[in-house]
Amino acid sequence: MGKLLKIGEASKSLGIDQQTLRAWSKKGKIDVVITPSGHRMYDEDVINQFKGIQIEKNDIDKKKVFIYARVSTKKQQESGNLERQIARLTEYAIKKGYVIQAIYKEVASGINENRKNLSKLLNETKEHPKSIILIEYKDRLARFGYSYLEKYIQDNDCSIEIMKQKEANDEQELVEDMIAITTSFSARMYGKRGGKKAIKELQTILTKGENN
Numbered sequence: 001m002g003k004l005l006k007i008g009e010a011s012k013s014l015g016i017d018q019q020t021l022r023a024w025s026k027k028g029k030i031d032v033v034i035t036p037s038g039h040r041m042y043d044e045d046v047i048n049q050f051k052g053i054q055i056e057k058n059d060i061d062k063k064k065v066f067i068y069a070r071v072s073t074k075k076q077q078e079s080g081n082l083e084r085q086i087a088r089l090t091e092y093a094i095k096k097g098y099v100i101q102a103i104y105k106e107v108a109s110g111i112n113e114n115r116k117n118l119s120k121l122l123n124e125t126k127e128h129p130k131s132i133i134l135i136e137y138k139d140r141l142a143r144f145g146y147s148y149l150e151k152y153i154q155d156n157d158c159s160i161e162i163m164k165q166k167e168a169n170d171e172q173e174l175v176e177d178m179i180a181i182t183t184s185f186s187a188r189m190y191g192k193r194g195g196k197k198a199i200k201e202l203q204t205i206l207t208k209g210e211n212n
Contacts, residue, residue: 003043003044004033004041004042004043004044005041005042005043005044005047006039006040006041006042007021007022007040007041007042009042010042010047013044013047013051014047014050014051014090015067015086015090015103015105016083016086016087016090017080017083019083020083020084020087021042022040025040030042030046030047030050031043031046050094051090051094051099051100062097062098062099063096063097063098063099063130063131063132064098064099064100064101064128064130064131064132065093065098065099065100065101065131065132065133065134065161066100066101066102066103066104066121066124066125066128066131066132066133066134067086067089067090067093067100067102067103067104067134067135068104068105068106068117068118068121068133068134068135068140068141069082069085069086069089069103069104069105069106069135069136069140070082070085070105070106070107070108070110070115070140070141071085071106071107072107072108072109072110073107074107076107077107082105082107085136085140086103086105088136088163089103089134089135089136089163090103092134092163093134098132098134101124101128101131102124104117104118104120104121105117106118109143110139110140110142110143110144111143111144113145118141121133122149122152122153125152125153125156125158126156128158129156129157129158130157130158131158132158132159132160132161133153133158133159133160133161134160134161134163135160135161135162135163136162136163136164137162137163137164138162141160
């Protein structure tokens with residue numbers, strides 16, 4: 001048995017929230033140690049095995065993945081969309097027998113090119129050739145310019161694996177991304193008041209388009 005981790009430490013290591021980890025424990029997906037005082041503790045070795053991180057020699061041949069999860073808004077994050085996305089990607093990677101190197105998550109528009117964690121992820125491809133970037137949908141990586149990112153990743157001898165090809169709420173995500181980028185651009189050009197006016201006009205146009 002390895003070092004015992006508190007639920008907060010264990011959930012952070014797995015890249016999921018504590019509620020998801022409790023649910024996995026109840027379903028028997030991951031072992032939990034209950035202390036005499038009633039606290040939930042997790043064996044670090046078990047956590048590492050669950051993530052696919054093992055010290056055995058045959059792990060050298062296993063595919064190594066970097067998980068990238070993104071939502072467009074704080075509202076989506078607060079509703080748990082980001083954590084559920086990470087949980088689905090983590091389970092998928094484990095079922096495929098992948099070794100999870102790191103999990104990157106972001107709250108930003110898919111149109112935004114200046115994403116801090118995306119930049120870190122791209123740097124990982126230079127340091128870890130032959131690794132895989134695992135995303136749930138194509139648009140999680142980028143709304144536009146996906147082919148350029150894919151070329152960059154491939155040039156670093158890495159690849160992208162997409163769990164699902166079509167996102168159910170793709171149109172809603174696109175609307176939110178357009179609003180996010182328009183908000184930022186308008187605020188810079190016209191100030192906060194002008195930015196708000198531009199957003200209202202955009203929302204009116206989008207609403208009319210949906211009703212037609």
